[in-house]
Amino acid sequence: MMKQKWRIGAGWVLLLAVIIQAGCGHPSQSVLDPAGPAGRSQLGLIYLSTGIMTLVVIVVAAIYIYVVYRFRERPGEEEIPEQVEGSRKLEVLWTVIPIILLVILAVPTISATFTLNKKPEPEQSMRVNVVGFQYWWGFEYPDLGVQTANEVHIPTGTQVDFQMTSGDVIHAFWAPSLGGKQDLNPGIQNRLVLEADRPGVYEGRCTELCGASHALMNFRVIAHPPEEFEEWVASMRNPSSQPQTPLASEGKKLVSQNCIGCHAIDGAGFEIKGRTGPNLTAFGKRTRIAGVWENNKENLEAWLKDPQVVKPGNRMPAFDHLSKKEISALVEYLSDLK
Amino acid sequence: MATIIILIVFGLFLAAILTGGYNKKYLERVQQNWLWEWITTVDHKKIGVLYLTAGGFFFTVGGLEALLIRLQLMFPDNRFIVGDQYNQLMSMHGTTMIFLVALPLLFGLMNVIVPLQIGARDVAFPFLNSLGFWLYFSGGLLLNLSWLFGGAPDAGWTSYATLALNEFSPGPGVNYYVLGLQIAGIGTLISGINFLVTIINMRAPGMSYLRMPLFTWTTFVTSALILFAFPPLTAGLFMMMFERLFDTNFFTTHGGGNVTIWQHIFWIFGHPEVYILVLPAFGVFSEVISTFSRKRLFGYNSMVFAVVLIGFLGFMVWVHHMFTVGLGPVANTIFAVATMAIAVPTGIKVFNWLATMWGGSLRFTTAMLYAAGFIVMFVIGGVTGVMLGVVPADWQFHDTYFVVAHFHYVIIGGTLLGILAGVYYWWPKIFGRMLSEKWGRWNFWFFYPGVHLTFFPQHFLGLYGMPRRVFTYPSGYGLELNNLLSSLGTILMTIGLLFFLYNAVWSLTKGPRAESDPWDGRTLEWAISSPPPEYNFAQLPKIRSLDPWWAEKREGNRGMQPAEPLGPIHMPSSTYLPFVMAIGFFISGIGFVFHSVRVGVLGLLIVIVTLFIRSFQEDEGFHIHPEEEVKGT
Numbered sequence: 014m015m016k017q018k019w020r021i022g023a024g025w026v027l028l029l030a031v032i033i034q035a036g037c038g039h040p041s042q043s044v045l046d047p048a049g050p051a052g053r054s055q056l057g058l059i060y061l062s063t064g065i066m067t068l069v070v071i072v073v074a075a076i077y078i079y080v081v082y083r084f085r086e087r088p089g090e091e092e093i094p095e096q097v098e099g100s101r102k103l104e105v106l107w108t109v110i111p112i113i114l115l116v117i118l119a120v121p122t123i124s125a126t127f128t129l130n131k132k133p134e135p136e137q138s139m140r141v142n143v144v145g146f147q148y149w150w151g152f153e154y155p156d157l158g159v160q161t162a163n164e165v166h167i168p169t170g171t172q173v174d175f176q177m178t179s180g181d182v183i184h185a186f187w188a189p190s191l192g193g194k195q196d197l198n199p200g201i202q203n204r205l206v207l208e209a210d211r212p213g214v215y216e217g218r219c220t221e222l223c224g225a226s227h228a229l230m231n232f233r234v235i236a237h238p239p240e241e242f243e244e245w246v247a248s249m250r251n252p253s254s255q256p257q258t259p260l261a262s263e264g265k266k267l268v269s270q271n272c273i274g275c276h277a278i279d280g281a282g283f284e285i286k287g288r289t290g291p292n293l294t295a296f297g298k299r300t301r302i303a304g305v306w307e308n309n310k311e312n313l314e315a316w317l318k319d320p321q322v323v324k325p326g327n328r329m330p331a332f333d334h335l336s337k338k339e340i341s342a343l344v345e346y347l348s349d350l351k
Numbered sequence: 352m353a354t355i356i357i358l359i360v361f362g363l364f365l366a367a368i369l370t371g372g373y374n375k376k377y378l379e380r381v382q383q384n385w386l387w388e389w390i391t392t393v394d395h396k397k398i399g400v401l402y403l404t405a406g407g408f409f410f411t412v413g414g415l416e417a418l419l420i421r422l423q424l425m426f427p428d429n430r431f432i433v434g435d436q437y438n439q440l441m442s443m444h445g446t447t448m449i450f451l452v453a454l455p456l457l458f459g460l461m462n463v464i465v466p467l468q469i470g471a472r473d474v475a476f477p478f479l480n481s482l483g484f485w486l487y488f489s490g491g492l493l494l495n496l497s498w499l500f501g502g503a504p505d506a507g508w509t510s511y512a513t514l515a516l517n518e519f520s521p522g523p524g525v526n527y528y529v530l531g532l533q534i535a536g537i538g539t540l541i542s543g544i545n546f547l548v549t550i551i552n553m554r555a556p557g558m559s560y561l562r563m564p565l566f567t568w569t570t571f572v573t574s575a576l577i578l579f580a581f582p583p584l585t586a587g588l589f590m591m592m593f594e595r596l597f598d599t600n601f602f603t604t605h606g607g608g609n610v611t612i613w614q615h616i617f618w619i620f621g622h623p624e625v626y627i628l629v630l631p632a633f634g635v636f637s638e639v640i641s642t643f644s645r646k647r648l649f650g651y652n653s654m655v656f657a658v659v660l661i662g663f664l665g666f667m668v669w670v671h672h673m674f675t676v677g678l679g680p681v682a683n684t685i686f687a688v689a690t691m692a693i694a695v696p697t698g699i700k701v702f703n704w705l706a707t708m709w710g711g712s713l714r715f716t717t718a719m720l721y722a723a724g725f726i727v728m729f730v731i732g733g734v735t736g737v738m739l740g741v742v743p744a745d746w747q748f749h750d751t752y753f754v755v756a757h758f759h760y761v762i763i764g765g766t767l768l769g770i771l772a773g774v775y776y777w778w779p780k781i782f783g784r785m786l787s788e789k790w791g792r793w794n795f796w797f798f799y800p801g802v803h804l805t806f807f808p809q810h811f812l813g814l815y816g817m818p819r820r821v822f823t824y825p826s827g828y829g830l831e832l833n834n835l836l837s838s839l840g841t842i843l844m845t846i847g848l849l850f851f852l853y854n855a856v857w858s859l860t861k862g863p864r865a866e867s868d869p870w871d872g873r874t875l876e877w878a879i880s881s882p883p884p885e886y887n888f889a890q891l892p893k894i895r896s897l898d899p900w901w902a903e904k905r906e907g908n909r910g911m912q913p914a915e916p917l918g919p920i921h922m923p924s925s926t927y928l929p930f931v932m933a934i935g936f937f938i939s940g941i942g943f944v945f946h947s948v949r950v951g952v953l954g955l956l957i958v959i960v961t962l963f964i965r966s967f968q969e970d971e972g973f974h975i976h977p978e979e980e981v982k983g984t
Contacts, residue, residue: 039827042815042816042828043814044813044814044816045814051743052747054743055744055747056747058741058744059738059744062738063738066737069730069734070730070734073701073705073730074727074730077705080708080709084644084708084709084710084711084713086712086714092712093645093712094646094710094711094712095710096646097647097649097706097710098649098650099650099651099652099653099703099706100650100706103650103706104650104699104703107702108698111695111698112695115691115694115737118741119687119688119691122687122740122743123684123687123688125742126743127680127684130679130680147519181513181518181519182511182513182514182519183511185749185750187750187818189747189816192746193675193743193747193749194675194746194750195675195677196675196676196677198610199604199610200604201609201677203677204677216816216828218818220750220751220818221750222506222507222514222820223514227438227818227821227822228822228823228824229823325433
C-alpha cells in the first residue's frame with residue numbers, strides 16, 4: 014500500500030515536470046503543432062491545399078499586376094481598343110487546368126476522409142464516453158469504471174475512441190493539436206478517434222455556439238506515457254476522498270448539504286451521486302476550475318461565491334450565503350480531493 | 352390586444368396633431384405630402400431608392416454592432432461585452448448583414464437598373480414590387496425592435512436547434528428572428544418572382560437572352576435561386592415558430608425530433624443564399640470592368656454559362672457546412688467534390704474578367720477601383736473556400752476564425768465591393784448627380800486596406816485555435832496581435848465608409864448634374880436621360896446586338912432606334928395597399944412574438960382585408976402622353 018502511494022506520488026511529480034516542459038507558458042492549442050496522426054494528416058492536407066491555392070493566387074496576381082500596369086489609360090489616348098469576342102482555346106485552358114488541380118486535391122481528400130473515419134479495433138483502442146453540457150464536459154471510461162470532468166487523461170500511443178453525445182444543446186469537441194473536431198448532437202452518438210504520440214497537455218475548446226459561456230467551455234486532454242496512465246487510473250479507482258483535517262471534515266459535511274445534489278464525489282461515501290454538474294472526484298488534482306481559472310484556493314473561493322462572474326449563464330448558483338469560515342472549509346475539503 | 356388598440360388611437364391622434372387636424376381637406380393634404388408619395392409609389396426607380404436607403408440604414412446598425420464586437424475582442428480577457436449580450440450582438444450582426452443589408456442593397460440596384468437594361472417601362476408587377484419592399488422593411492424593423500423590447504436573438508444567424516428552442520433560449524429573442532425573417536422572406540420571394548417574370552416577359556424587341564447584359568443575367572439566375580431557396584427557409588422558420596409557440600417536436604430529441612433537420616433545411620436555403628448574394632455582384636463587376644476597359648466582355652457566352660452553372664451547383668453543396676455533424680465519409684466526400692467543382696466556373700469568370708481588361712484602356716474611376724480590388728479579394732476568398740472543402744482540413748477549420756475570415760472575404764470582397772462599385776457606377780443614373788471622384792478615392796483607399804487588415808489576420812487566429820462566436824480569448828496562445836490588428840482594421844473601414852457618406856450627401860446637395868452617359872457606357876440604361884423619366888423610354892428601343900448603346904454610338908447614332916411609334920404610355924397608379932398590408936404583417940408578427948394569438952390573427956385579418964380590397968379594386972392605371980412632353984422640351 015505504502016509503496017503504491019509512493020509510486021503514484023512519483024507519477025505526479027513526473028507529470029508536473031511534463032506539464033512544465035510542454036508548457037513553457039501554455040499547453041498547445043494550435044493546428045500547426047500537431048501531436049497525433051489525425052492532426053498530422055490534417056495539417057498535411059492543409060499544407061497541400063495551401064500550396065496549390067498559393068500557386069493559383071500567384072498566377073492570377075501576376076496576370077493581374079501586368080494587366081493593371083500595362084493597359085491603364087495613358088493621357089491623350091483616344092483610340093478605342095479592339096472589341097474581342099472571346100477565345101475558345103483560352104476558355105478550354107482555364108477550365109482544364111483548374112480541373113486538374115482540383116483532382117490532385119480531391120484524391121488525397123477522399124482517401125484521408127475515409128481513413129480518419131475508420132472504426133478502431135476494440136482490442137487496440139480505449140473507449141471514452143464524452144457528454145457535453147452547458148458549459149462543461151463529462152468524461153467516462155466505461156471499461157475502466159472511471160469518471161471525470163473537463164480534463165480527460167489518455168495514454169500515448171493508443172487510439173482513443175471518443176463516443177460523444179450532448180445532454181442539452183449542440184456542442185463540438187476540438188483539441189486542435191490532436192485533430193479536427195466533431196459535433197456532439199443531443200440524441201445522436203458520434204465518434205472521434207484521436208491518438209497522442211507524445212505526452213503533454215493539449216487544450217480543447219467547444220466550437221459550436223452553445224449559449225452565454227460558449228467561449229469558456231474549455232477542456233484539456235492530458236496525455237501520459239502508458240505506465241503513468243495506469244497509475245492515474247489506479248488512483249482514480251481508489252481516490253482519496255476522505256477529509257484529512259478537522260476543517261476538511263467540516264467541509265465534507267457542507268458538501269453533503271450543498272453540493273451533492275448536482276456533483277458526485279466517488280469514494281467519499283455519499284449516497285447521492287449528482288449528475289447535473291461535473292464529477293468532482295480527485296478535484297484537487299485538476300489543473301483548472303471550471304475549465305477557466307487556475308486551480309488554487311483563492312480562485313476556488315471566488316468561484317464558489319459567484320460562479321456567474323466567471324462563467325455567465327452557467328447553472329451553478331452562488332454560495333454567498335455561506336460564511337467565510339464555511340467557504341474556507343469547503344475549499345479545504347475540495348482541494349484535498351486527490 | 353388592448354395595448355394595440357390604445358396604440359392605434361394614440362397614433363391617430365399623433366397623426367392629426369402633426370398634420371393639422373382632421374377635416375375635409377385632410378386626405379388631399381396627406382396625398383400631396385412627399386412622404387405619401389414615397390409610401391405609395393410603384394415606380395421601380397423610386398422603390399430601388401427605398402431599398403438603397405433602408406439597406407443603408409440597416410448597414411449602419413449592423414456596422415455599429417460589428418464595431419462593438421471588435422472592441423470587445425481587441426484585447427484578451429476583455430470584460431466589456433460578455434456572455435449573452437455578446438451573443439445578441441454577434442447574432443444580430445450576422446442576421447442584419449445577410450438578410451437586411453446585402454440582398455436589399457442588391458435589390459435596390461436591380462430594381463432601378465434591370466428594367467432600364469432590358470428596355471422596359473417598369474417591372475412586371477409594380478404592386479408586388481412595392482409590397483416586396485414594405486414586407487422587407489417591416490420584417491427588418493420587427494427584428495431590430497428586439498433590442499428595445501425583450502432582448503435580441505442570441506443563437507447566431509444560423510439559429511441552430513436545440514439552442515434556439517424555448518428550453519435554452521427563453522424569452523422573445525428567437526421569436527423576433529423567426530417572425531422578422533419570415534416577413535422579410537416573403538418580401539424577398541415576391542421580389543424574386545417579380546424579377547423573373549420581368550426578365551422573361553418584358554425585354555425590348557430584339558433583346559434575346561444572349562443579348563442581355565451580364566447584370567440582368569445574374570439578376571435572372573439569382574431570382575431563380577431565390578425562387579427555389581427561400582421556400583425551404585420559409586418551411587424551416589415555420590417549424591421553428593411552431594416549436595417555440597405551439598410546442599411541436601420537430602427538433603427536440605426527447606419528443607422524437609432530430610436536431611440535424613434544422614441544419615439541413617437551413618443550409619439547403621443557406622448555401623444558395625451565398626450565391627444569391629454574390630452573383631448580382633458578379634454582374635455589376637462585369638458591367639463595370641467592361642465599361643472602364645472600353646472593351647466588350649471577354650467570353651460573354653462562357654460568362655453566362657458559368658453563372659448558370661454556379662447557380663445550379665449552389666444547390667448541391669449545402670453539406671459542406673455540416674462536415675463535422677457526423678454524416679459519414681460517403682456523404683462528406685460527395686459534397687466535398689461538388690464544392691470543389693464550383694471553383695471551376697468561378698475560375699472561368701475571374702480569367703474572363705482579366706481577359707476583358709487585357710488589351711483594354713483602363714480608366715480607374717472609383718467604381719473600377721472597387722472592381723479591381725474585388726478580383727484580388729475574391730480570389731483569396733475563393734481559394735480558402737476550396738481549402739474548406741477538403742473534408743479532413745475542414746474538421747480543423749470548421750467554426751473557427753478561419754471560416755470567419757473566409758466568408759467575410761467572400762461577402763465583403765464579393766457582395767459589398769460589388770454594391771459599392773454598382774453604387775458609384777449607377778449613382779448618376781439613379782440620382783441625376785455625380786459623386787465626387789476625389790472623395791471616392793479617399794473612400795476606397797481607407798475602406799479597402801481596412802478590410803484586408805481586419806480579416807486577413809483572422810485566418811491565422813483560426814489556425815492558432817480560436818473558435819468563432821466567442822466573446823473572449825485567453826492571453827498566451829498567440830492570439831493577441833492578430834486580434835488587435837483585426838480590430839484596428841475596422842477603424843479604417845469605418846473611416847472609409849464615413850467618406851462615402853460625406854460623398855453621398857455632398858453629391859445630393861451640391862453635386863454637379865449628370866449627363867445621360869457620363870462613363871461612355873455600353874448598355875441601354877445610358878441611352879436615356881439621368882435620372883430617367885417616369886416612363887423610362889418614350890419609345891421602346893430596338894435592340895440589334897449585345898451592348899446595344901455602344902453599337903449605336905459606334906455607328907454615329909445619337910439615340911436608340913425606336914421599335915414603336917410615339918403614343919400614350921400606360922402607367923400603373925400609386926397605391927397605399929402594400930404599405931397597409933405590411934403594417935398588418937408587422938402587427939401580426941409582434942403578436943406572435945409575444946405569444947398573443949389574438950393580436951397575431953388581428954394582423955393577419957388586416958392582410959386579408961387588403962387582399963380583398965385589392966382583388967375587387969378596379970384600377971386601370973393612367974396614361975402619359977410623351978409626345979406632348981417631347982414637344983414641350
